[in-house]
Amino acid sequence: MIVIKTREEIELMRESAQIVSKTLGMLAKEVKPGATTLQLDKMAEEFIRDHGAEPGFLGLYDFPNTLCMSPNEQVVHGFPNKNPLVEGDIISIDCGALKNGFYGDHAYTFEVGEVLPETKKLLQITKESLYVGIREFKAGNRVGDVGYAIQNYCEAHDYGVVRELVGHGLGKVMHEDPEMPNYGKRGRGKKFKEGMVVAIEPMINAGTHRIKHHNDGWTITTLDKKMSAHFEHDVAIVDGKPQLLSTFDYIYEALGIESNEEDEFRKK
Template identity: 40%
Template sequence: MALELELKTRENIRGIRKAGRIVAACHRALSRRLAPGVTTQEIDRFVERFMLDRGAIPAQKGYKGYPYATCASVNDVVCHGFPDTEPLESGDIVTIDMVADVDGWKADSAWTYAIGKTTSSTDKLIRAAKAAMLAGIKQAVPGNCIGDIGHVIQKCAEREGYKVVKMFVGHGIGRGLHEYPQVDHFGVKGDGVRLEEGMVITIEPIITKGSADVFIMPDGWAAKTVDGAWAAQFEHTVAITKGGPIILTRWEE
């Protein structure tokens, strides 16, 4: 049976935007809180309280048994890291991924933060990951294909000497946390599902300095690079419109 594409109305997108604004505000607040000595478990509690105080539900908590409001992925953990009590150290990087649900509509965003003073090599990785995401978002227009997004992300990352982690993908989002279509962050121009006005998707490339191969930790969730190379990820929820892509989780200019 073919998977069904659900196009969102303007009213639907306004609902997703409400959730997106809470996610954006939470990331903005985190950017001022993350520092050496802070634990990702403290950040997880902060995010859950931040959302609940604003009428949102942390949609990741309980999803397929996931026990936290956030994913907190440090250094060589590429995604789905469990928050823990280990203090962050100067030089670390951490990706905080969160999903807010407001009145049944969801918005999703991940951001890699540098902790304290980092190396120029780490700073370059972070810049390249963000640039790859933004390049992909520019391709999110009606008439283009999923492959156009993936192609430019892969090209952007590899031009800077990095690799895309192919195991994890973006996705449609709305009432469901993961909806059709799958959004690969690699590919060929013109391939894949054609983008239409009313689609809402996440674009969330993970890029790494070393091998793009990963393994899953014993908790069944956290994924780490096989060679210990660090990874960075940036993610926005994006609406496809005739006027161009609209980032529904924007917080940084």
């Protein structure tokens, strides 16, 4: 069942999403060669609690950490560990926060030092596909419109679009209806309505779309061991149009990046 949010509830969700955004911004300068994902995880937990929220992932479905940390060929759901990051790595950091009874949940794939040009392109195209999908999240459109847009954009660059893992509705529970695949056909699936809130999150592989589930029950990697990128935003339909609740602005500020990519989706 899709849970429609009031304007007041959307503002509470924005607050939760912004705590996640600030957490990722805080981590941006700490993602560098020699840092361990376990160190970053502890920093994130402290930061979230200091901002009056609870880590959204910690204990959820028995997950043992605050962050899902997925380097290189790991797609999502990786465990933080003591292995130091290495120059040329990429790392998807997926973070959640719970405040005022509502979840925020979004992700960014960071470069560790200097990465190869083909790796940088994978990240660029994946992030661009996120906004291509968000443009289709508007009243009257359907789930398949978002999935088609993302799939078409990424496959045009010969990348693999993961099928088994999808975005989702968001609210008082982490995963609500509807599921939001990154593939699909136009005009198919549930119709979008005013007040819907979803997490749209392309998971795009440099090679095959096929993945491997590991025995720990969480870790997922690309089948061909090529790189995978992951970007995620929380989005609400307000006045019929997509409006971002999360932002990458704090990341860009920390890294000295100028961007206007979010301007069309900001609160008016």
